[in-house]
Amino acid sequence: MPNDSTVLRPSSPRVAGYLSKGLARWNIIHCLLPEYSRQVRLKPGSRQPVDAILGWGLKPTSTQARRLAARRGVPYVAIEDGFLRSLGLGVNYSQPHSLVVDCSGIYYDATRPSDLERLLAEANFDADELARANLAMQRLRHLRLSKYNHAPDRPLPLADRPRVLIVDQTRDDASITYGMADASSFQHMLECAIADHPDAEILIKTHPDVIAGRKQGYLTQASKHPRCRLIGDDLNPWALFDAVGSVYVVTSQLGLEALMAEKPVHCFGMPFYAGWGLTRDALRCERRQRQRTLPELFAAAYLRYCRYANPYTGQASTLEATIDLIADQKRQRDRLAGRWLAVGFSSWKRAFITDFLGPASSVRFLQSDHPQPLELEGRDSLVVWGQKATDEIKALCRQHGLKLWRMEDGFVRSVGLGVDLTRPLSLAFDSRGLYYDANNPSDLEYLLAETDFEPALLARAGRLRQRLIELKLSKYNVRGKTRPVLPQDMGGSRPIVLVPGQVESDASIAHGSPEIKTNQALLEAVRQNRPDAFVVYKPHPDVVSGARIGLFDSTARKLYDLELVDYDIVDLIELADEIHTMCSLTGFEGLLRGVEVHTYGLPFYAGWGLTHDRLHASRRQRRLTLDALIAGALLMYPTYVDPATGELCNADTAVELMRQQRDQRSGLPLRVRLYRLYRNLFSRRR
Structure with a gap:
């Protein structure tokens, strides 16, 4: 994916040196400096x-x-955080998603030109770029994204009079000194706001560290004025913009975001967005003579000046993909925020569950499956794995007002099997039920039934589908033998039917396939429905590995024409004309690749008009497109985590991380081989 910045790669290798440890900490430095083939710490x-x-x-x-x-x-090449930086704060070591690279100055230094100021003074923007800028601003407004996105988005209490927002800053910040301002600028700003709005309440947004006494601001004493009120809590800037009619700043970036919120902005310093006819300025910068529209300002700052990269894959990116990623992180974090009690999880699952619950949550683990009432106090939610929510747990949750969640693996999970203790990149948290339980509603079913899938989301789902096809990725991505050659006696006239085997003790069959519950019964039904087909049977990898139940007797072998054990499931899907399944995820993966799918149970992807279904799902009345199904099942429903940083990510990122993991892996790891040997020996003794 190309970078937004217009940087040419060097014709000969060039090296950049740096002294700061901080530059070495961020993953995206290397891919965002194509001008330099290497960056070395001096x-x-x-x-x-x-x-x-x-x-x-x-x-x-x-x-x-x-x-x-x-x-x-x-x-000297100046590097700074970009204007859409990350979900969390840099001081908390949250990886940046964007940087600015300036060879002549830096954007907040109004005492001399910067690359950004030159862009605004000289550049021309065509209609396509301005349309792109307008769409990006619209999405930032809709998604309520800011430079940092750690703060809660809660509305301010209603007021009986107008409100004005004044933005304080931490004392001696570099953007103040180089923005042609000082302490008197803040006092002048306060006096003007009070005078300009004699009937308004003056909200003064100050940094939380100032309220806590760790840093100093400029307007802390203003709270003594009867119409001024300090707001020291971390709040999403868009919640502040919703509550006010005008915004006053010295050099804060909140002024730029207030312009996007269509608020009048008064500047008492010289931030980079002042002096172009968009703000009401107390100062002048003689170099800034040109009038600019907001889309032009945005295009210069966000599309040309900023450089974007995915901090988890280490690849250059675009503004649009960065918006998608941070918005997905924010949605997942907010959905799972709270105080959790996790009941009955093994130690290896505990090692990653905390990451999946996100930075706005806290979790306490209980080994016992029988929580005591005192252990539920101070908790908002309780989570169990799969169908382990007993009647006792359900009653306790109702009695104590806890939200009950179930957790399962996501649909694009890992490079390796969960039964081999391979850490997942995706998990599904469901507050209604579970996606494979056709007897009860689930969050996924609700998403698919009720979501108004926007064109941009559907387009993204389509791109994700193409990427999965291109990379030949599936749920587990266990390498198999090369693509099989089917017998020549087929003559090209017999349709190839793929029947994926399942673990017969799995909860997905117990709750999602009420009539046919064994692999042998499935093969019998397939042979009856497709007597002339060439039936290929693929046993489940967990069964082949010896960890789960799903084998059948020799009489069932007459029901299929060919058994393929150690082959990649994606290769078999691509060979098939049809897939017949109880409720295997292989059916969903077949839909992604345009294969006709017949279901004998009620998997989550059945009942939406995309499959040939033996059973009827009464709650599923809506007709979905394939991209809508993918948007709900892969983009919106699961939670994704980068295993290296432990930070939330999204489906697009997880797919690329799996590609990297698969490309780096050669054969089954020694750890997995030893664990399988131990597991199989232990199971035989039992």
Whole structure:
């Protein structure tokens, strides 16, 4: 995926040096500096030749880097966080999704030109780029995304008079000094806001660290004024914009986001977005003479100046994909926020469940399957694996007002089997039931039945489907033998029917296939329905590995023409004309690849008009497109986590991470081989 910035790769290798440990910490530095083939950290006294020195903007920590660049006679290249940075805060080591790279200055320094200021002064933007800018701003407004997205999005209490927002900043921030402002600028801003709006309540947004006493602001004493009120809580900026009619800033980026919220913005310093005719400015910058529209300003700042990358895959990205990723992270975090009690989970699952519940949650694990009433106190939600919600647990949740959740593996899970203790990249948390339980509603069924799938989401689902096909990815991605050659006696006239075997003790059959419950019964039904077909039977990998039940007697072998054990399921799907299944996920993977699917149970993908169904699902009356099914089942329903950082990610990212894992793996890991040996020996003794 191309980068948004217009940077040409060098014709000859160039090297950039840096001093800051922080630059080494972020995963995206390398892919966002294509001008330099390598970036190396320079230790004190190093004489290694470099073509440029990198540093963090004009922060005090960059002083040594700027001096080193001057001594060596090479350019100093300023790097800063981008305007759409991440879900969490950098001080909490949340990986950035965007950076700005400036070779002439830095955007918050109004004392001299920067690359961004030159763009705004000189660049032309065509209709397509402006349309792209407008659409991106619309999505940021709709999704309520900001530079940082850690703060809760809760509305302010209603007021009986107008409100005005003043944005305080932490004392001596570099953007204030270089933005041609000082302490008097904040006092002047306050006085003007009070005078301009004599009947309004003045809301002063100050940093939480100022309220806590860890940092100093400029307007803390303003709360003594009868019409001023300090807001020190972390709040989503869009919640503030919803409550006010005007916004006053010195140099804060909230002023730019307030412009996107269509609020009048008064500037008392010289941030990069001031001086172009969009804001009401107390200062002037003589270099900024041109009038700009908001889409032009946005296109310059977000599309050309910022550079985007996926911090989990380490690949360059675009603004649109970054919006998708952070919005998905935010949605997953907010959905699972709260205080959890996890009941009956094994130690290896405990190791990753906390990551999946996200940064806005806390979890307490209970080994026992019988929680005591005292253990439920102070908890909002209780989660169990699969169908382990006993009547006792259900009653306790009702009695104590806890929300009961079930958890299962996602549909694009891992490179390796869960039964081999391979950590998942996706899990499904369901507050209504479980996706494979056709007897009861589930969150997935509700999503598919009720969601108004927007065109952008459907287009994204279509791209994800193509990527899965291109990469030949499935749920477990266990490598098998090369694509099989089917017998020549088929003559090309017999349709190929793939029958995927299932684990017969699995809950998905108990709750999702009320009539046919064994692999042998399924094969008998298939042979009856397709007597002339060439039937290929693929046993479930968990059964083949010896971990689960699903084998049948020798008489069943007459029901199929060919058994293929160690082949990649995707290869077999691509060979098939039809897939016949009880409720296997192979049916869903077949739909993705355009194969005709017949269901004998009620899997989550049946009943929407995309499959030939033996049974009827009365709750599923809606007709879905394939992309709508994919959007609900892969983009919206599961929760995804990057295993390296433990941070929430999304489906598109998980697919790329699986590709990387699969490409790096050669054969079955020794850990898995030893575990299988131990497991099989142990099961025989039992």
